[in-house]
Amino acid sequence: MPALHLIVANRNYSSWSLRPWLLLRKLGVAFEETTVLLQTEDFKQQVVQFSPAGKVPVLLDGELAIWDSLAIMEHLAEAYPQAWPEDKAARAMARSVSAEMHSGFMELRGRMPMNCRAEGRVIQHDEALDKDIERIQAIWTECRLRYGQSGPWLFGHFTIADAMFAPVAFRFNTYGIECQGLAGEYLQRMLQDEDMQAWLHAAQQEQTVIMSYETGLTAQ
Ligand SMILES: N[C@@H](CCC(=O)N[C@@H](CS)C(=O)NCC(=O)O)C(=O)O
The missing domain is CATH 3.40.30.10 (Glutaredoxin)
Known part of the structure; x- marks a missing residue:
């Protein structure tokens, strides 16, 4: 047990x-x-x-x-x-971006609720939302560039930092946010991950619909 x-x-x-x-x-x-x-x-x-x-x-x-x-x-x-990177500098960065995700990105959270089985949703963009999106892309790019050599995740092997950003990958997929370069590769890696796919599969089997999370059904 x-x-x-x-x-x-x-x-x-x-x-x-x-x-x-x-x-x-x-x-x-x-x-x-x-x-x-x-x-x-x-x-x-x-x-x-x-x-x-x-x-x-x-x-x-x-x-x-x-x-x-x-x-x-x-x-x-x-x-x-191993849930954190072994290297002290990498660990400090991983803790920082994890805490940043945990306590921030309010525009993105509020306006792009996770709804992982939905695709093709349309939301209105403005400076505040795009700032959150750009900051996430910058984090992914910088972590991959500085610390990602030994594997496909932000710090090489999978760490808490990846877990923190996993829901963002579903959000980007649902609301059609495209990422280029290292951030784009990371996004695809996360979306195609077998455990993420298992989570998504379970979400697709659920019957419950909560309308307050169903954003962007029609163009706004
Ligand atoms: N900061 C908390 C947030 C937890 C949270 O807001 N959970 C939501 C579900 S995604 C919840 O339980 N909502 C139910 C409610 O507020 O009644 C964490 O990191 O776990």
Whole structure:
């Protein structure tokens, strides 16, 4: 019986859930999963048993409950240090871009909600949104250029930084954001990844539609 148990929400919409789920898959760690559906009556009831924040994801590790995607991944990194780059300078950069993703990019998050099974959605662009998009492309390019020599991910092997940006790849796909050069290659690598495809496949099987996440259905 796996010692780890991850509580997540709808695959299609829960960007925060995707992050630790993907990291666990990449670490090759066995874990149990429970899905609680967003905006249902028993969501809060189920989740507050483990998380005072009342949000997912939550990781149960024996007696411990850890909530918040970055805290969960930091907890995993204690047992699996490869979750961060080994090199100190690379690790500092990985921590910085992960924290930047965790606490920022509000325009992108608000206006391009994760909706991974949807494609061809049209959103209106403005300076604030394009600034977020350009900053993400710059991060991907710089990490790949400086630290990506030993593998296909931002710091060579898959790290927490990749997990942090994985939902952005689905968002870029849904809303038709194209990336060039190293950022474009990274985007395609992420979208074609077998674990990302497994997550997407599960999202495609879900029946629930939450209209507040269904942005860009028609040209605005
Ligand atoms: N900063 C938190 C955000 C978690 C979060 O907002 N989760 C959403 C699901 S994607 C949630 O649980 N929403 C339910 C609610 O707010 O009632 C993290 O990194 O885990």
